[in-house]
Amino acid sequence: MHADSEINEVxxxxxxxxxxxxxxxxxxxxxxxxxxxxxxGELGVNALAELVGKKPSGVSQHLAKMRFARLVTTRQEGTSVLYRLVDEHALALAHEAIRQAEHAIAGGQIPPHHR
Structure with a gap:
């Protein structure tokens, strides 16, 4: 474990x-x-809503919370607002959560990410 990741130093x-x-x-x-x-990379609210199967208004509310937490940022392109990840850390957390879920679903079998 790296010294900067010690729990007692946080x-x-x-x-x-x-x-x-x-x-x-x-x-x-x-x-x-x-x-x-x-x-x-970058997507507008309507494109994200279509991809995740939700209404644009709901996706917009999710993005506002994510922006407040500095997980996403925006860029104006004409009249459109495009969203993108601020950095790779939220993505790394998402990937690790999915890997952990694969273990839970695998029921004692080897999960896909270990094959």
């Missing part, structure tokens, strides 16, 4: 913020948004 405020990030990511639509942004 402030309570940072732990609270990390828990908030995980709370925000603990939603299937938000995880799907992150995975779609990984595939496509």
């Amino acid at each position: 402030s309570p405020d940072l732990i609270a913020m990390a828990a908030e990030v995980m709370r925000i990511l603990a939603d299937p639509t938000r995880l799907a948004i992150i995975l779609e942004l990984e595939k496509h």
